[in-house]
Structures are given as structure tokens and as C-alpha cells.
Amino acid sequence: MKNIWAISKKEVKTYFTSPIAYVVTTVFLVLVGFFFYSLILWFNSYSLQASRYPEAIQQLDINQMVYSPLFHNISIILLLTIPLLTMRLFAEEKKRQTEELLFTCPITVNQIILGKFFASLFVLFVMLLLTGVLSLFTFAYGNPELAPILNGYLGLFLMGAAFIALGIFFSSLTENQVVSAMLTFGALLLFLILSWATGSASGMLKDVLNYLSFVQHFDDMTRGILDTTDIVYYLSFIFFGLFLTHSVIQSRRWR
Amino acid sequence: MIEVENLFKKFGELQAVKDLSFKVEKGKIWGLLGPNAAGKTTTMRILTGYLPATDGKASVAGFDVFQQPNELKKNIGYLPEVLPLYPEMTVHSFLDFVAEIKQTPSSERKDAVEKVIDISGLASVRGRLIKNISRGFKQRVGIAQALIHDPQVLILDEPTIGLDPAQIKEIRQLIKSFKGERTILLSTHLLAEMTQTCDGAVIINEGNLMASGSLEELTASFKEKEGVVIKLRQHGKEIPSLLGKIPGVSKISQEVGEFTIEWGKGMDLRDEITKLIVDKELGLIEMRPLAMNIEELYLSAISGGLRQ
The missing domain is CATH 3.30.70.100 (Alpha-Beta Plaits)
Structure with missing residues (x-):
């Protein structure tokens, strides 16, 4: 545990002493802020029109109309930013040959992987936490429900963690950071659009594709549904990503 | 202290180390000598547990290299050929990090870092970013990180490469000062380095053992001419x-x-x-x-x- 902590601490320090964390977080927040702003504007004009029809007012729901699409937008921005956070984690160690230090220290490969994973997770946590500022406005001027929002954030966090696990895996494959980021983008997009293919599929295949796709699981969570299958999906995704990373690193040394 | 028996290492078709055996006694400084691509770095990487061997046995400080990697790594200080430094860290924070992952107890960590800063003469650059210090200081940081957990065995891959003559002399003196208390295996392709710092040598070429022994033994075996x-x-x-x-x-x-x-x-x-x-x-x-x-x-x- 202490070893994992040591690696994490160092990686977090590297994120915040280099421009990486600041640039990624800033761009992320600007984009999220813009999406939030346009959603609120739209919600505002919609509520003005709806105020003339009493039955339409009943259906006004800020959670459904602002937060749910916002969470979807954030998930896309995460897809674009997380590969940039994870691309250096192993690729850079390999390029600089600093991995020789790590692998000749009395720590295990698993501890190194987990240390790096938790460091990225911390940056993700900070990024999501900062978007919480937006909710100050909705709570000050409206009355959204808190539970579905927290549930949506949990979904974003788990999804982001899965992105990170996949990003770390691709970082362990190469010593080139651009290659690592590009492969991560590609793989994440593929997992995202898997559900599109379900339109033409049927039967068993449709179920499998649906289960594998990020969207299906995330959809439930943004609508405030907390289902263990979704959580299990993300956790197994994370486990699988980190497990593959471990296999790659070990096999590279044994070759 | 360091025992190697019939060590083999293959990279695909390439046979990097062939049937290598040698022994280094406690407290001695031995050189691993050979031209470039002789298998020096590969041998050292195997001894430090970075690379597994294809066949053979090796033990360092009494620990089997392949069976007890964790105990082994706790007792070896290793300076790789390419310095494993993080340029964006300061000298002090880097050494602190290395002390932490080498499992120096947190109560002793501060002292351990101060001690190696002192031994390696890094006091004047302790707060500077590693990317901004000179090659000579970087080499010292490399040696400092190898020493930080007070290992019994030091494995140094080309410790004086890329340094100017004055720095080479300083590093050699530093290495010689460990004589007796630590067992050292250092690789080099400089002969002067071997005669000036080492008690004995293992000479290898293309992965084969060509000669090994103390300096006296080596020269004596050549008296036929x-x-x-x-x-x-x-x-x-x-x-x-x-x-x-x-x-x-x-x-x-x-x-x-x-x-x-x-x-x-x-x-x-x-x-x-x-x-x-x-x-x-x-x-x-x-x-x-x-x-x-x-x-x-x-x-x-x-x-x-x-x-x-």
C-alpha cells in the first residue's frame, strides 16, 4: 500500500508541476461550461414557453433536461481529454529508460500500475469536482434533485476510470506518446459507438454489443438509476485494462 | 557476494550471454570488462532482476536472483547505463522518491537522503531541477540513488561514461571509498578504469567469458611470453x-x-x-x-x- 502511495504521490506531483494537468483541466472546464451555458439557455427559453401551458410546466425537469444531456456531453469531453492524461504514464518511462529504476526497486509491477492509475484517477476527480461549481447556480436559482446528480457524477467517475485503465494499457504498449493517445482515442470511440451497431444486429449479438458499449450503462446512471450491473461493468472494465497492462509489462521483460 | 553460474540469455536468435560464470567476494570491487555489445549491460540487468535469464543460476548478497527478487532488490544499488532520472523533479525530491520506493522506513528517510546528498557532493544542487544540472551532477544523482537504501552490493553500469577527466577522478575516488564495506561490480570498456579502481575483473566478449580473476592472477596467466x-x-x-x-x-x-x-x-x-x-x-x-x-x-x- 505504501509503495502504491509513493508512486501515486510522485505522479500527481508530475501532473501538477508540468502544464499537463492545468491545460487538460482548463480546456475540459471551458468546454463543460459552454455546454452547461447553452443547455441552461435552452431550458430557460423552453420554460418561458411552457409557462403558458400548465400541463407542460408539470413536465419541466432540470435533471432530465439539463443534467442528463450535460453528463453525456461531459463523457464525450472526457473521451477526448483522458487519453492525454494517460499517454505518458508508461510510454515516457520507457522512452527515458526510467522504468529500469522502477523495475529494479523492491516494488511489484502491480504496485506501479495501481500507483499510476490512482494518480490519474485523482486528476479526474479534481476535474469533476470543479464542475460542481455549475451546480451552485442551478441550486441557487432552481430546485434540482441531488440524488440523480450524484448518481450521474458517479457514472462519470466510473466511466472516466475505465477510460484511464484503457489509456494506461495503451501507454504500456509503446514508447511513443502520440501513438499511445491515438490508440486510446480509437479504442474508446469504438466502445462508445458499439451501441450504434445494435440497430442492425439481433438476438444474442445485440445483447452482447449493448452490454459492451459504454453508452448503455452510462445512460442509466445519468437518469438516476443505480444498477449493480452497470457498476460491475465499469469495475470489470477497469480490472481488465489494468490486468492487460500487467501482462504487457511482464511479457516484454520475459521476451 | 555475487555468484553467477552458467548464465545464458537469449534475445530471440541473438545469444547475448553464453555460459557465463564468475564470483565476486565480499568487499571487493570487480570490473566487468569488454568491448561494446559484449553483454555487460545484459549481465548487469539480469543480476539486478530487471531481466530474467534464459538459463543458469545467479545470486547476489545471498539471494537468488530469480527466486527472491524482492529481497534481492532491497540489497542492490543499481546505476543503469542510461541514468534513470526524472528531469522535472528536483534533486532532493527525486532522491526522496527513490528512498520511498526502495522502502526506507519513513522515520529514517530524511536522514538517508541527507546522507547520500552529502556523500555524493550534491549539496549545492539539491533544490535544482534535474534537467538543469550538469552531466557530472546527474551522474552523481545516479550514484546517490543507488546508495540511498544502504545496499551491500552496488552494480554500476559505466559509472564514469561521459564525464570530464576531473569528474572521472572524483567518481572513481567515491567508488573506491566504498571498498571493504560494499561489494561492487562495475562495467567499463576503459582499461585505466579497471586498473585504477578494481581488484579483479571479468572479461567478456560477445557474451562469452574470456578471462576472470584478480588483477595479479590475470597478469600472471600471461607470463608465457x-x-x-x-x-x-x-x-x-x-x-x-x-x-x-x-x-x-x-x-x-x-x-x-x-x-x-x-x-x-x-x-x-x-x-x-x-x-x-x-x-x-x-x-x-x-x-x-x-x-x-x-x-x-x-x-x-x-x-x-x-x-x-
Whole structure:
């Protein structure tokens, strides 16, 4: 545990002493802020029109109309930013040959992987936490429900963690950071659009594709549904990503 | 302290280390010598647990390299050929990080870092980013990180490469100061480095063991050639053939005004040679015994002359 902590601490320090964390977080927040702003504007004009029809007012729901699409937008921005956070984690160690230090220290490969994973997770946590500022406005001027929002954030966090696990895996494959980021983008997009293919599929295949796709699981969570299958999906995704990373690193040394 | 038995390492088709065996005793400094691509770095990487071997046995500080990697790594300080430094960290925070992952107890960590900063002479750059310090200081940081957990064994891959003569001298003195308390295996392709710092050497080429032993043993095993090197005032072309007429002379070679005359073991032709020189008035300037210097020893060893 202490070893994992040591690696994490160092990686977090590297994120915040280099421009990486600041640039990624800033761009992320600007984009999220813009999406939030346009959603609120739209919600505002919609509520003005709806105020003339009493039955339409009943259906006004800020959670459904602002937060749910916002969470979807954030998930896309995460897809674009997380590969940039994870691309250096192993690729850079390999390029600089600093991995020789790590692998000749009395720590295990698993501890190194987990240390790096938790460091990225911390940056993700900070990024999501900062978007919480937006909710100050909705709570000050409206009355959204808190539970579905927290549930949506949990979904974003788990999804982001899965992105990170996949990003770390691709970082362990190469010593080139651009290659690592590009492969991560590609793989994440593929997992995202898997559900599109379900339109033409049927039967068993449709179920499998649906289960594998990020969207299906995330959809439930943004609508405030907390289902263990979704959580299990993300956790197994994370486990699988980190497990593959471990296999790659070990096999590279044994070759 | 360091024991290697029949070690093999293959990278695909390439046989990097072939049947390597040697032993380094406690408290000694040994050199691992060989030309580039001889297998020095691969051998060191295997000993430090970075690479697994294809076959064979090795133990360092009493721990099996393959069975007890964690205990092994706690007892080895390793300086790789390419310095494993994070340029965006300061010298102090880097050493602190290394102390942490080398599992120095947190109560002793601060002292451990201060101690190596002191030993390696890094006090003046402790707060600076590693990317901004000179090559010599980087090398010291490399040695400092190897020392930080107070290991019994140090494995140093080309510790003086890329340094200027003054820095080389300082690093050598630093290494020599560990003599007796730590067992050191250092690799080099510089012969001067070996004769000045090491007690013994393992000479390898293309993954094969060519020779190993203490410096005395190595030079002693080379005493079969006997002869003299002479320097004459005259440079006539007839001189080699004149000298060759002396009975017992087995080989004569000429190099920049010096003649090397060799003869069979157990003979002494110095009197005959002197007499000839005086008779023919060749003007003797210098005569010295043909000693196998370390350079010849090395060249002969890597070409297979010392193969045991």
C-alpha cells in the first residue's frame, strides 16, 4: 500500500508541476461550461414557453433536461481529454529508460500500475469536482434533485476510470506518446459507438454489443438509476485494462 | 557476494550471454570488462532482476536472483547505463522518491537522503531541477540513488561514461571509498578504469567469458611470453634479420623505432642481444623487459588468447 502511495504521490506531483494537468483541466472546464451555458439557455427559453401551458410546466425537469444531456456531453469531453492524461504514464518511462529504476526497486509491477492509475484517477476527480461549481447556480436559482446528480457524477467517475485503465494499457504498449493517445482515442470511440451497431444486429449479438458499449450503462446512471450491473461493468472494465497492462509489462521483460 | 553460474540469455536468435560464470567476494570491487555489445549491460540487468535469464543460476548478497527478487532488490544499488532520472523533479525530491520506493522506513528517510546528498557532493544542487544540472551532477544523482537504501552490493553500469577527466577522478575516488564495506561490480570498456579502481575483473566478449580473476592472477596467466623491447640509434633495414640470427629468438617486430624481440619460455637472450648490438655498433638507447600491460592483456583476452 505504501509503495502504491509513493508512486501515486510522485505522479500527481508530475501532473501538477508540468502544464499537463492545468491545460487538460482548463480546456475540459471551458468546454463543460459552454455546454452547461447553452443547455441552461435552452431550458430557460423552453420554460418561458411552457409557462403558458400548465400541463407542460408539470413536465419541466432540470435533471432530465439539463443534467442528463450535460453528463453525456461531459463523457464525450472526457473521451477526448483522458487519453492525454494517460499517454505518458508508461510510454515516457520507457522512452527515458526510467522504468529500469522502477523495475529494479523492491516494488511489484502491480504496485506501479495501481500507483499510476490512482494518480490519474485523482486528476479526474479534481476535474469533476470543479464542475460542481455549475451546480451552485442551478441550486441557487432552481430546485434540482441531488440524488440523480450524484448518481450521474458517479457514472462519470466510473466511466472516466475505465477510460484511464484503457489509456494506461495503451501507454504500456509503446514508447511513443502520440501513438499511445491515438490508440486510446480509437479504442474508446469504438466502445462508445458499439451501441450504434445494435440497430442492425439481433438476438444474442445485440445483447452482447449493448452490454459492451459504454453508452448503455452510462445512460442509466445519468437518469438516476443505480444498477449493480452497470457498476460491475465499469469495475470489470477497469480490472481488465489494468490486468492487460500487467501482462504487457511482464511479457516484454520475459521476451 | 555475487555468484553467477552458467548464465545464458537469449534475445530471440541473438545469444547475448553464453555460459557465463564468475564470483565476486565480499568487499571487493570487480570490473566487468569488454568491448561494446559484449553483454555487460545484459549481465548487469539480469543480476539486478530487471531481466530474467534464459538459463543458469545467479545470486547476489545471498539471494537468488530469480527466486527472491524482492529481497534481492532491497540489497542492490543499481546505476543503469542510461541514468534513470526524472528531469522535472528536483534533486532532493527525486532522491526522496527513490528512498520511498526502495522502502526506507519513513522515520529514517530524511536522514538517508541527507546522507547520500552529502556523500555524493550534491549539496549545492539539491533544490535544482534535474534537467538543469550538469552531466557530472546527474551522474552523481545516479550514484546517490543507488546508495540511498544502504545496499551491500552496488552494480554500476559505466559509472564514469561521459564525464570530464576531473569528474572521472572524483567518481572513481567515491567508488573506491566504498571498498571493504560494499561489494561492487562495475562495467567499463576503459582499461585505466579497471586498473585504477578494481581488484579483479571479468572479461567478456560477445557474451562469452574470456578471462576472470584478480588483477595479479590475470597478469600472471600471461607470463608465457618472454622477451625485451629495445630502442636503437640506428634504424637500418638489416637490423631485424641481424637480430633474428641469434639462436632462440622466436619473433621480432618493429614499431615506431622500437624492436620487440621474443623468445621461448625459460630462456634469457639478453646477453646475446647486447653483445650483438655492441659488436655492430647499433647504439643501444633503451632496453626493457617485455611486460604484458593491461591493454595487451585485454586485447589478447577478448580475442581468445586467455580462454581457460
